[in-house]
Amino acid sequence: VSAAHVPRQAALVAVGTELLADGRPDTNAVSIGRLLSARGVATGLRIQVPDDEEEIARMLSQAAERFPLVIVTGGLGPTVDDVTREAVARAFGAPLSEDPAALAALEAGMRARGRALTPAGRRQALVPRGAEILPNPVGTAPGLCLGTASGARVFLLPGVPHEMQRMMVEQVLTRIEEMLGAPLAWRGLKAAGLTEVQVQEHLIDLLASSPSASLTLLASPMEISIILRASEPREADRLARRAAERLGEAVFTDDLESGLESAAGRILAVRGETLAVAESCTGGLLGELITRVPGSSQWFLQGWVTYSNASKVSALGIAADLVEREGAVSEATAELMAQAARRLSGASHSLSISGIAGPDGGTPEKPVGLVFIGLATGDACVVTRHLFPGDRETVRLFAARTALNRLRLALDGRGAP
Amino acid sequence: VSAAHVPRQAALVAVGTELLADGRPDTNAVSIGRLLSARGVATGLRIQVPDDEEEIARMLSQAAERFPLVIVTGGLGPTVDDVTREAVARAFGAPLSEDPAALAALEAGMRARGRALTPAGRRQALVPRGAEILPNPVGTAPGLCLGTASGARVFLLPGVPHEMQRMMVEQVLTRIEEMLGAPLAWRGLKAAGLTEVQVQEHLIDLLASSPSASLTLLASPMEISIILRASEPREADRLARRAAERLGEAVFTDDLESGLESAAGRILAVRGETLAVAESCTGGLLGELITRVPGSSQWFLQGWVTYSNASKVSALGIAADLVEREGAVSEATAELMAQAARRLSGASHSLSISGIAGPDGGTPEKPVGLVFIGLATGDACVVTRHLFPGDRETVRLFAARTALNRLRLALDGRGAP
Numbered sequence: 001v002s003a004a005h006v007p008r009q010a011a012l013v014a015v016g017t018e019l020l021a022d023g024r025p026d027t028n029a030v031s032i033g034r035l036l037s038a039r040g041v042a043t044g045l046r047i048q049v050p051d052d053e054e055e056i057a058r059m060l061s062q063a064a065e066r067f068p069l070v071i072v073t074g075g076l077g078p079t080v081d082d083v084t085r086e087a088v089a090r091a092f093g094a095p096l097s098e099d100p101a102a103l104a105a106l107e108a109g110m111r112a113r114g115r116a117l118t119p120a121g122r123r124q125a126l127v128p129r130g131a132e133i134l135p136n137p138v139g140t141a142p143g144l145c146l147g148t149a150s151g152a153r154v155f156l157l158p159g160v161p162h163e164m165q166r167m168m169v170e171q172v173l174t175r176i177e178e179m180l181g182a183p184l185a186w187r188g189l190k191a192a193g194l195t196e197v198q199v200q201e202h203l204i205d206l207l208a209s210s211p212s213a214s215l216t217l218l219a220s221p222m223e224i225s226i227i228l229r230a231s232e233p234r235e236a237d238r239l240a241r242r243a244a245e246r247l248g249e250a251v252f253t254d255d256l257e258s259g260l261e262s263a264a265g266r267i268l269a270v271r272g273e274t275l276a277v278a279e280s281c282t283g284g285l286l287g288e289l290i291t292r293v294p295g296s297s298q299w300f301l302q303g304w305v306t307y308s309n310a311s312k313v314s315a316l317g318i319a320a321d322l323v324e325r326e327g328a329v330s331e332a333t334a335e336l337m338a339q340a341a342r343r344l345s346g347a348s349h350s351l352s353i354s355g356i357a358g359p360d361g362g363t364p365e366k367p368v369g370l371v372f373i374g375l376a377t378g379d380a381c382v383v384t385r386h387l388f389p390g391d392r393e394t395v396r397l398f399a400a401r402t403a404l405n406r407l408r409l410a411l412d413g414r415g416a417p
Numbered sequence: 418v419s420a421a422h423v424p425r426q427a428a429l430v431a432v433g434t435e436l437l438a439d440g441r442p443d444t445n446a447v448s449i450g451r452l453l454s455a456r457g458v459a460t461g462l463r464i465q466v467p468d469d470e471e472e473i474a475r476m477l478s479q480a481a482e483r484f485p486l487v488i489v490t491g492g493l494g495p496t497v498d499d500v501t502r503e504a505v506a507r508a509f510g511a512p513l514s515e516d517p518a519a520l521a522a523l524e525a526g527m528r529a530r531g532r533a534l535t536p537a538g539r540r541q542a543l544v545p546r547g548a549e550i551l552p553n554p555v556g557t558a559p560g561l562c563l564g565t566a567s568g569a570r571v572f573l574l575p576g577v578p579h580e581m582q583r584m585m586v587e588q589v590l591t592r593i594e595e596m597l598g599a600p601l602a603w604r605g606l607k608a609a610g611l612t613e614v615q616v617q618e619h620l621i622d623l624l625a626s627s628p629s630a631s632l633t634l635l636a637s638p639m640e641i642s643i644i645l646r647a648s649e650p651r652e653a654d655r656l657a658r659r660a661a662e663r664l665g666e667a668v669f670t671d672d673l674e675s676g677l678e679s680a681a682g683r684i685l686a687v688r689g690e691t692l693a694v695a696e697s698c699t700g701g702l703l704g705e706l707i708t709r710v711p712g713s714s715q716w717f718l719q720g721w722v723t724y725s726n727a728s729k730v731s732a733l734g735i736a737a738d739l740v741e742r743e744g745a746v747s748e749a750t751a752e753l754m755a756q757a758a759r760r761l762s763g764a765s766h767s768l769s770i771s772g773i774a775g776p777d778g779g780t781p782e783k784p785v786g787l788v789f790i791g792l793a794t795g796d797a798c799v800v801t802r803h804l805f806p807g808d809r810e811t812v813r814l815f816a817a818r819t820a821l822n823r824l825r826l827a828l829d830g831r832g833a834p
Contacts, residue, residue, distance in 0.1 A: 018633045020460040021603070021644060022673070023450030025442030029465075033440035043437040045472070048446075048463040055462070079617050079634065113806055120614055138808045160636075162810060216439070277722075283708025284701030287722040291700025294776055294809060296724075302732060303722030305694075305704040311719035311762065315732075345728065359711055392711060 008180065009044035010036055011063035015075035015084050016159055017050040028073045028164055035168060037216060038186055038227050038256070039177065041069065051075055056087035064092070064152035069176065071168075074159030076141040078121040084156060085126050085144075092148050094128035102133050102142055109140055134171045139163040145175065153179055185233040187240035188256040189226040191247050192405040199224055202246045206239060213239055221394055222401035225256050252408060260404035261289045261296075267411040268299035268349075275407070276345035277303040278316060278337040279400075280328065281355040281371065286400040301345045306337065316340035329354050331372055334383045338374030349410075350376045351403045355386075357395045371399045375406050422568065425597065426461035427453055428480035432492035432501050433576055434467040445490045445581055452585060456594060457602070458486065468492055473504035481509070481569035486593065488585075491576030493558040495538040501573060502543050502561075509565050511545035519550050519559055526557055551588050556580040562592065570596060602650040604657035606643040608667040609677055609822045616641055619663045623656060630656055638811055639818035642673050669825060677821040678706045678713075684828040685716035685766075692824070693762035694720040695733060695754040696817075697745065698772040698788065703817040718762045723754065733757035746771050748789055748800045755791030755798050766827075767793045768820045772803075774812045788816045792823050 012033065014026040026048050033043045044067055049055050056075065063070045075084030089096045103125035110117045124141045127133060134143030136158060144156040155172050157164045191199060196219045203226075207213045212231040217224060228243060230236040244251045252263040268275060279286045287303035290296055306312040309328050313320045318336045326332040337352035355371025362368035367387070374383045384406065388398035429450065431443040443465050450460045461484055466472050473492065480487045492501030506513045520542035527534045541558045544550060551560030553575060561573040572589050574581045608616060613636045620643075624630050629648040634641060645660060647653040661668045669680040685692060696703045704720035707713055723729040726745050730737045735753045743749040754769035772788025779785035784804070791800045801823065805815035 018635050018642075018644065020450060020463060021454065021633060021646075022635075023447045023454060023460070025444060025447050026463075027442060030440045030442050033437065037438070037440060043440070044467065046437060046443075046465040050461060059462075077613065079613055081633070113804075118614055120617075138806075138811065162808065166808070218440070279701075281708075282705070283713075283717075284696075284704025284706075284720055284722065285708075287701025287724075288699070288705045289701075291698075291702075291722075291724060292810070296700075300700075301725045302728035303701055303720075303724070304732075305701065305708075305720030305722065307704075307708060307714055307720070308718045314761070315719060315721075344731070393709070 008040060009042050009067055010069040010071060011045040011047070011067040012043055013056075013059055013063060013070065013072045014046075014048045014159070015051060015056055015072060015087075016048070017052075017081065019048050019074075020050055028159065028161060031161070031165060032071055032073070032168060034218060035173060036176070038188065039173065039180075040186065040229060041176065041180065051081040051083055053083040053087045053090065056084060057091040060087060060154065061091040064148045064154060065150050068152055069179070070152055070154045071172070072154065072156045073164050076124065076143070076156060076158050078118070078124055078140070080120070082123070085123070085128065088131075088144070088146070088154070088156065089128045092128065092146065092154070094130055094146060096126040096128055098122070098125050099127040099133060102127060105135065105142065106140060134167055136163055136167060137170070138166055143167050143171070145172075185231070185236035186227055186229045187236045188254060189228075189240060189244060189247070189251050190253045190256060190258065191224050191226060191250040192222055192252055192260055192401070192408075194224060194247070194250050195219070196224060199226060199247065203243050206242055206246070210235060210239060221388075221390070221397040222405060223259065227256070249409060249412065252405075259289065259292075260401050260408060262293050264404050264408040264411060265290070265293050265296055265299055267408070269295075271411075273348035274299050274301050274345075276301045276341045276347040276350045277352070277403075278306060278341035278350065279303065279353045280306055280312070280337070281357040282353050282396045282400050283307060285396050286351065286353060286403055289400055289404065301347050304341060312337065316344070327366065329356055329366055329370060329372065331383045331385065334372035334374040335381050338376040338381050338383070342376045348377065349407060350374075351407055352376075353399050353403055355395070355399055357392045357399075359392060369395050371395070371402075373399065373403045373406060375403070375410060377410065422483065422485040424485065425457060426459050426484050427486040427488060428462040428464070428484040429460055430473075430476055430480060430487065430489045431463075431465045431576070432468060432473055432489065432504075433465070434469075434498070436465050437467055445576065445578060448578070448582060449488055449490070449585060452590060453593070454603075456590065456597070458593065458597065468498040468500055470500040470504045470507065473501060474508040477504060477571070478508040481565045481571055482567050485569055486596070487569055487571045488589070489571065489573045490581050493541065493560070493573060493575050495535070495541055495557070497537070499540075502540070502545065505561070505563070505571070505573065506545050509545065509563065509571070511547055511563065513543040513545055515539070515542050516544040516550060519544060522552065522559065523557065551584055553580055553584060554587075555583055560584050560588070562589075602648070602653035603644055603646040604653045605671060605673040606645075606657060606661060606664070606668050607670045607673060607675065608641050608643060608664050609639055609669055609818070609825075611641060611664070611667050612636070613641060616643060616664065620660055623659055623663070627652060627656060638805075638807070638814040639822060640676065644673070666826060666829065669822075676706070677818050677825060679710050681821050681825040681828065682707070682710050682713055682716055684825065686712075688828075690765035691716050691718050691762075693718045693758045693764040693767045694769070694820075695723060695758035695767065696720065696770045697723055697729070697754070698774040699770050699813050699817050700724060702813050703768065703770060703820055706817055706821065718764050721758060729754065733761070744783065746773055746783055746787060746789065748802065751789035751791040751800045752798050755793040755800070759793045765794065766824060767791075768824055769793075770816050770820055772805075772812070772816055774809045774816075776809060786812050788812070788819075790816065790820045790823060792820070792827060794827065
């Protein structure tokens with residue numbers, strides 16, 4: 001029996017009473033939707049259901065009747081409210097049995113943590129008849145993949161975002177690409193320092209010349225992801241090349257998973273140069289972004305989080321009367337922070353950040369969002385002044401990424417100093 | 418005909434191809450869910466559908482069969498892809514006709530903006546048979562409210578968030594409160610250092626004694642959120658009190674939005690004490706978590722991100738031969754990092770973190786996930802050794818939160834030193 005599926009569309013089902021009870025958005029659907037969209041698969045339906053076996057089963061069987069692809073997140077853990085496995089068994093008439101290999105993997109995982117597998121934890125080795133096990137490299141609950149009588153493919157993934165994402169990228173997307181046959185071609189670019197509207201204005205007539213082409217933009221503070229789709233790979237290549245020409249130095253990578261910290265780090269690593277940072281309002285975020293990159297120890301030496309005024313004086317040797325006179329959030333302080341970080345660390349380059357992240361602490365002269373960013377190389381140091389929009393978290397992310405973007409442009413010979 | 422409705426539960430349906438195509442979360446469902454939850458109405462199902470009349474109609478009639486309350490947002494505007502009205506007419510057999518009062522209101526609204534009502538705009542005056550019109554005080558498209566044959570009440574609201582919210586608060590909630598009786602109650606707790614399974618084992622028989630009670634657990638590295646629901650507020654209070662007694666020192670707040678950094682910071686602020694940090698593998702994450710808290714400048718002085726071995730020597734004065742002999746990831750190095758951070762900053766307390774976050778850099782003796790955490794107060798310093806599971810990001814988050822948890826316990830007089 002094969003149902004009339006909506007072609008190249010997926011249904012996304014999130015399981016979890018907590019999503020509904022706490023009024024939390026389904027962020028897994030957002031990330032899965034983007035990953036699918038970049039591969040030419042549209043999301044045709046999104047559903048969030050509580051941990052209720054009957055309700056999950058009802059929604060799953062409906063979704064699988066109408067969509068060729070159903071991705072379910074959550075409800076695969078060890079606790080009694082994790083009933084997604086049981087719901088799948090009920091929805092698709094695929095009774096559960098304990099899988100010896102899954103059980104062995106669970107036991108090994110618990111042993112590695114110095115713990116024993118409990119009877120509750122053992123439920124995670126239950127597998128619906130005919131399902132394939134998707135190993136979970138970063139958590140306990142494995143994922144599952146099964147075909148339904150209506151011809152749909154159903155993927156079950158843990159609800160923990162980083163586990164879901166890793167399994168989605170490493171295991172699910174390749175299976176989906178095989179399933180769909182010739183995928184639409186797509187190319188990604190990431191750009192810094194432009195708004196969605198600016199990118200669209202630069203690229204819109206590029207699309208007009210290519211009727212099958214489409215453009216998706218995903219914006220976050222300072223970084224924008226650009227996805228260009230076309231009916232075949234050569235056309236996608238051509239579009240990406242032309243888009244990169246038009247956007248110029250704003251483009252920093254063609255890897256959508258990669259951030260400004262990696263772009264700057266790649267250049268430093270190739271040149272054998274190094275970086276140190278001194279940050280105030282970002283409180284460690286700049287260092288944290290940099291050290292998210294595995295291998296960053298090759299080019300990142302150290303950082304100072306000089307949050308109090310006294311620490312700017314004691315740790316970086318900035319004159320107390322200067323901080324007093326100019327203020328901690330000032331061009332002069334940012335300049336001395338960058339110079340001290342470079343000198344004390346012996347790094348080739350240094351970045352400094354001092355600003356007002358809010359929500360309090362703003363004045364008419366120095367409002368919330370005001371940030372000074374210093375970049376020192378050798379004896380040269382240039383400070384730029386910025387007024388970033390948004391809440392505390394957004395201002396801090398803008399500040400840290402803008403610092404990294406200034407470094408990247410300078411290393412490319414395109415920016416100061 | 419009256420269907421078997423799930424009592425006191427609502428289904429939320431968001432209409433809009435853009436939500437699905439751009440991978441945007443349904444933020445209207447989040448705000449509606451919270452408004453309903455505060456009135457004891459649980460969200461039993463959330464659905465996001467594209468602007469597809471047939472799909473919307475299918476989902477609406479299903480939702481109204483099973484839930485006494487259905488709230489639909491989006492698809493009420495003037496453009497051709499706004500088909501929610503048509504879908505409602507189809508789902509509930511309530512043909513559309515133009516309502517003279519709605520038409521007059523639309524015309525008046527357009528006149529006030531100096532514009533004429535277009536034929537497309539006129540569609541917004543179409544009303545399903547038997548529906549009540551909910552005036553839109555801040556936009557053009559009116560909302561609608563209708564009863565279904567299955568006994569459900571369906572509310573239709575514009576998708577524009579501020580229009581939806583205003584109409585929800587001013588018009589929909591009062592109608593819902595009339596429809597319903599006494600609200601459900603819930604209480605939240607957050608605990609550190611226990612797994613989901615451990616929390617469940619501690620609390621499961623508590624629930625057995627209270628038939629209407631339920632438990633939801635949300636786990637993330639080191640922090641677990643516990644939500645207890647009961648049929649009335651006094652019972653929810655009693656459950657939360659008993660749960661907190663059983664979990665003891667693991668519980669650090671009853672505010673689900675608050676993290677370990679706030680718990681530690683609150684105690685420091687009250688005592689007028691201060692904190693400094695020295696971190697290696699977390700690269701700034703510990704400082705970043707701490708300074709996410711607005712007002713943390715009251716108790717957080719400064720941090721050192723000593724990523725390279727040389728920086729541990731130059732910035733913190735640790736003897737080079739000790740780092741050489743014991744290794745940067747060692748009890749001795751973590752102890753000296755914490756002591757130097759406290760001494761150099763003059764803070765009351767300091768935390769240090771040194772470990773191997775991976776994916777590379779592990780050895781059989783010092784595997785990925787091995788982290789030493791130091792806590793110094795006065796001249797006392799205690800270092801603990803941990804082996805955290807997961808990928809680079811997870812190990813780093815475990816390390817930073819474990820450090821904060823050790824500080825919190827020590828400040829509470831429950832942990833070392």
